[in-house]
Amino acid sequence: MIINRYFRPLKQTAMNSLKLLKQLYPLPLTSVNGTLFPLFFLAFFTTKSAQAAELKVCKTCDFKTVTSAVKAAKPHDRILVQPGYYAESNIEIKKPLQLIGVGKPVIDAKNKGGIFQVETRNVLIKGFELRNVEVSYLRDFAAIKVYEGAHVTISDNLIKNAFFGIYLQRTDSCTVARNVVEGQARTETTSGNAIHLWYSDFITITDNKTSGHRDGIYLEFAKRSTIKDNLSFGNIRYGLHFMFSDGNVYTHNTFRNNGAGVAVMYTRDIVMQHNTFEHNWGPAAYGLLLKDISRSTISNNRFIKNTAGIYMEGSTYLHIEKNTFQGNGWALRVISSCSEDTFRLNNFMSNTFDVSTNASSASNYFSHNYWDKYEGYDLNKDRIGDVPYRPVSLYSLVVERVPSSIMFLRSFIVDLMDRMEKVIPSFTPEMLKDDSPVLRQHAYDHA
Amino acid sequence: MITLENLQKSYGKLQVLNNISAQFNTNQVVSIIGPNGSGKTTMIKCLLGMVIPDSGRILVDGAPVIRQWEYRNKIGYMPQISRFPENMKVRQLFQMMRDIRKTTKPLDEELFGMYNIPAMYEKSLGSLSGGNKQKVSAALACLFDPEILVLDEPTAGLDPLSSEILKTKILKEKSKGKLILISSHIMSEIDEVADDIFCLVDGNFRFYQSIESIKDVTQETRLGKAIAKMMAV
Amino acid sequence: MNKIIKYVLYDILRSRTVIGYTAFLFLMSFGLFNLESDPTKAVLSLLNVVLLIVPLISIIFGTIHFYNSTEFIELLVSQPINRRKIFLSEYLGVALSLAMAFVVGVGVPAMIFNPGPTSIYLVTSGVFLSFIFTSLAFLSSVLTRDKAKGIGIALMLWFYFSLLYDGLVMFILFYFADYPLDNITLGLLSLNPIDLGRVLVLLNVDVSALMGYTGALYKSFFGNWTGIALAFGLMLLWTIVPIYIAQRKFVKKDL
Numbered sequence: 001m002i003i004n005r006y007f008r009p010l011k012q013t014a015m016n017s018l019k020l021l022k023q024l025y026p027l028p029l030t031s032v033n034g035t036l037f038p039l040f041f042l043a044f045f046t047t048k049s050a051q052a053a054e055l056k057v058c059k060t061c062d063f064k065t066v067t068s069a070v071k072a073a074k075p076h077d078r079i080l081v082q083p084g085y086y087a088e089s090n091i092e093i094k095k096p097l098q099l100i101g102v103g104k105p106v107i108d109a110k111n112k113g114g115i116f117q118v119e120t121r122n123v124l125i126k127g128f129e130l131r132n133v134e135v136s137y138l139r140d141f142a143a144i145k146v147y148e149g150a151h152v153t154i155s156d157n158l159i160k161n162a163f164f165g166i167y168l169q170r171t172d173s174c175t176v177a178r179n180v181v182e183g184q185a186r187t188e189t190t191s192g193n194a195i196h197l198w199y200s201d202f203i204t205i206t207d208n209k210t211s212g213h214r215d216g217i218y219l220e221f222a223k224r225s226t227i228k229d230n231l232s233f234g235n236i237r238y239g240l241h242f243m244f245s246d247g248n249v250y251t252h253n254t255f256r257n258n259g260a261g262v263a264v265m266y267t268r269d270i271v272m273q274h275n276t277f278e279h280n281w282g283p284a285a286y287g288l289l290l291k292d293i294s295r296s297t298i299s300n301n302r303f304i305k306n307t308a309g310i311y312m313e314g315s316t317y318l319h320i321e322k323n324t325f326q327g328n329g330w331a332l333r334v335i336s337s338c339s340e341d342t343f344r345l346n347n348f349m350s351n352t353f354d355v356s357t358n359a360s361s362a363s364n365y366f367s368h369n370y371w372d373k374y375e376g377y378d379l380n381k382d383r384i385g386d387v388p389y390r391p392v393s394l395y396s397l398v399v400e401r402v403p404s405s406i407m408f409l410r411s412f413i414v415d416l417m418d419r420m421e422k423v424i425p426s427f428t429p430e431m432l433k434d435d436s437p438v439l440r441q442h443a444y445d446h447a
Numbered sequence: 448m449i450t451l452e453n454l455q456k457s458y459g460k461l462q463v464l465n466n467i468s469a470q471f472n473t474n475q476v477v478s479i480i481g482p483n484g485s486g487k488t489t490m491i492k493c494l495l496g497m498v499i500p501d502s503g504r505i506l507v508d509g510a511p512v513i514r515q516w517e518y519r520n521k522i523g524y525m526p527q528i529s530r531f532p533e534n535m536k537v538r539q540l541f542q543m544m545r546d547i548r549k550t551t552k553p554l555d556e557e558l559f560g561m562y563n564i565p566a567m568y569e570k571s572l573g574s575l576s577g578g579n580k581q582k583v584s585a586a587l588a589c590l591f592d593p594e595i596l597v598l599d600e601p602t603a604g605l606d607p608l609s610s611e612i613l614k615t616k617i618l619k620e621k622s623k624g625k626l627i628l629i630s631s632h633i634m635s636e637i638d639e640v641a642d643d644i645f646c647l648v649d650g651n652f653r654f655y656q657s658i659e660s661i662k663d664v665t666q667e668t669r670l671g672k673a674i675a676k677m678m679a680v
Numbered sequence: 681m682n683k684i685i686k687y688v689l690y691d692i693l694r695s696r697t698v699i700g701y702t703a704f705l706f707l708m709s710f711g712l713f714n715l716e717s718d719p720t721k722a723v724l725s726l727l728n729v730v731l732l733i734v735p736l737i738s739i740i741f742g743t744i745h746f747y748n749s750t751e752f753i754e755l756l757v758s759q760p761i762n763r764r765k766i767f768l769s770e771y772l773g774v775a776l777s778l779a780m781a782f783v784v785g786v787g788v789p790a791m792i793f794n795p796g797p798t799s800i801y802l803v804t805s806g807v808f809l810s811f812i813f814t815s816l817a818f819l820s821s822v823l824t825r826d827k828a829k830g831i832g833i834a835l836m837l838w839f840y841f842s843l844l845y846d847g848l849v850m851f852i853l854f855y856f857a858d859y860p861l862d863n864i865t866l867g868l869l870s871l872n873p874i875d876l877g878r879v880l881v882l883l884n885v886d887v888s889a890l891m892g893y894t895g896a897l898y899k900s901f902f903g904n905w906t907g908i909a910l911a912f913g914l915m916l917l918w919t920i921v922p923i924y925i926a927q928r929k930f931v932k933k934d935l
Binding site for chain 3: 458492497498499516519520522524528529530531532535544547
């Protein structure tokens with residue numbers, strides 16, 4: 001942490017020299033660019049793997065418990081835990097170590113505290129099955145907790161029935177990969193998050209499966225991190241939840257059937273691409289809830305069968321492009337406080353409502369989207385409709401004001417109402433329109 | 448065989464049947480007469496259960512029949528104007544009636560043959576002329592050899608030859624010991640077939656007498672004149 | 681009873697109206713499925729037509745047929761048959777033939793081009809609406825002897841259920857927007873069979889949007905089979921109640 005903080009102002013120059021060094025040394029680095037530099041630094045100065053010993057843990061070995069092996073190990077030793085069942089908890093790791101489970105050994109905390117607590121750099125925890133972490137209202141017990149550590153790699157673990165799964169607090173340059181975190185959460189207050197980051201930077205979270213927790217992936221004050229290829233489903237609150245976490249990149253993740261979808265707040269400069277947000281149903285469920293998000297890009301994502309595909313509030317300067325919205329109740333709900341957002345080149349198909357808003361006028365821009373409800377014509381054959389499309393229907397305004405009128409969806413009177421409004425627009429926002437609706441669906445490969 | 452007891456029926460303020468009582472027996476042809484709108488058809492319809500009287504009783508063979516339906520097995524009915532489902536073929540109509548009646552008695556196909564119904568078998572009922580419809584209707588009424596025949600102006604649309612056939616049939620049925628009720632305006636016809644005359648005027652019973660006694664009382668040989676005299680009284 | 685239904689059915693199925701109705705529905709469905717690239721969208725366009733046309737044709741045809749069958753009914757009434765049976769046979773004959781026309785005209789194309797639950801619910805709703813509006817047709821027919829009046833009543837009923845009612849309820853909802861109206865809305869919906877038919881299809885097509893509606897009752901209503909069972913139950917009630925009342929009136933009626 002100290003080192004990281006010290007070097008951060010030098011990051012720019014360091015990154016440059018890194019490129020040079022990378023050509024000279026084939027470094028044993030597993031992480032992607034964001035975390036390269038600190039890891040490289042440590043590898044350069046502290047790697048002494050040549051002298052490292054291997055300690056085995058099993059019923060018949062010298063070490064019968066993981067705790068005793070950790071205690072006996074010297075820094076940079078490798079501990080190989082053999083298959084078996086170990087009832088242990090609160091294992092403190094305060095020196096660089098590699099803990100490797102061979103054949104998925106089980107460590108069961110039996111609801112007494114957490115399991116691994118890492119408070120140092122350069123630790124690997126791999127291949128364990130971790131069970132039954134205590135639920136506490138006072139302390140955040142986790143299957144693996146990293147506190148003020150760095151360069152910690154947590155991979156290939158199966159974590160079952162934990163209060164928190166993987167908890168990174170004031171860390172940097174850590175990797176969380178290929179873990180499966182399965183909770184049995186019932187209420188929000190008695191469950192923690194599957195992967196939880198707090199004041200942690202340059203973290204890589206890839207290929208994890210999180211389910212049955214409060215939030216699948218939770219980030220607060222976590223910056224410049226990469227979240228990729230994760231699957232987050234069936235969590236009771238959010239599949240992904242972040243606040244004050246600028247500069248993160250989210251790609252190729254799937255967020256499915258979470259209690260309230262995905263919610264992201266008070267953040268800027270994020271990139272969300274190629275993610276899938278699907279089957280988030282409920283009065284307060286959103287494919288993606290954006291609150292006070294600015295200067296970010298949301299592109300090439302799929303929003304399938306959510307009550308609201310994207311719900312946005314106080315969000316400005318967003319580029320929402322090339323996404324597909326299909327079978328949602330509302331593809332977009334844009335609350336009046338949003339402005340200067342651009343919606344381009346998206347596909348809107350089979351949504352009950354394409355766009356709803358409570359604003360009479362707002363400076364958001366729609367262009368070149370495909371709307372399956374568009375009924376205009378194209379006389380000059382440029383594949384762009386000659387009359388603008390107005391995605392806000394009169395009926396959606398009625399529903400906004402009187403929610404129970406949703407029951408009259410697709411009735412003759414609603415049809416009549418909307419058609420009359422199309423001919424003589426008098427209630428729907430004048431400015432909210434797509435002047436260049438495309439006539440054919442954009443072909444995107446979202447995967 | 449049929450007993451009417453104090454039948455009352457009104458449509459709104461219009462009293463159509465006012466306290467009508469009568470007794471009709473087997474081996475009897477009764478002609479129901481009266482001016483237009485005197486309640487003849489209503490009385491017949493009451494008997495058939497098509498109109499439900501406001502009060503009074505109707506007994507057939509001693510059993511009350513209002514709102515019953517099984518007793519209609521004993522009745523063959525030929526309405527004033529016969530209209531049938533347009534698209535149904537004559538063959539189907541007869542088939543349906545046989546289906547409904549499920550009678551085990553031998554069918555009486557005399558009129559059926561005399562009117563040459565099989566020749567119209569494949570015609571739809573909608574395409575038949577009024578007279579042919581009446582023939583179909585008459586043949587149907589007799590088909591099941593019912594104990595009671597109710598004929599509402601049976602010869603109104605028939606050609607003279609067909610009328611003659613029907614009249615012969617009526618007499619023949621009477622000779623079998625049946626009760627036949629005929630509503631008609633044609634006095635010569637009544638004179639030919641009927642034994643007794645039941646007269647209604649404005650829903651009120653006027654007289655119920657045999658033709659002979661009417662002629663006796665009025666000293667007239669022609670029934671038309673005799674009736675006119677009776678009505679003038 | 682079956683034998684009378686058989687002949688009534690035979691009579692109606694050969695009439696030009698029902699053949700025309702079947703052909704119209706079939707051509708329309710076929711056309712919609714061929715014009716729309718997305719079969720689900722075609723089903724939705726079809727839904728709009730079904731909710732308007734099926735009730736209209738059912739109630740008008742039912743009424744006209746009843747008046748035109750007066751003599752046939754008279755003929756049957758003079759035969760040894762229960763009046764109730766005659767009436768129900770006539771009803772079932774008309775309703776079944778209209779439902780059959782609908783199944784052939786809409787159901788077959790829908791199941792060919794878009795097999796799945798949405799089509800099944802669309803067809804079921806249509807069949808129910810055929811039965812319900814024939815039932816209402818028979819009710820308006822027994823209410824008056826005058827054919828023109830009867831058709832008038834039938835048209836009024838159609839207009840009321842397909843447009844007026846929804847407009848009124850929407851107006852009430854809008855006017856009382858500040859009050860909790862969840863349960864009342866649900867109650868009011870059940871008072872209109874066309875709305876019930878519509879909701880049945882909505883439960884399949886627009887569940888994403890419906891789930892956005894607040895209110896615990898709705899969530900349980902849309903979340904499982906309760907809603908569907910309830911909607912079907914109410915449609916059944918809408919079929920039985922008018923025809924039962926009509927039948928009671930018919931039994932006492934003078935012909």
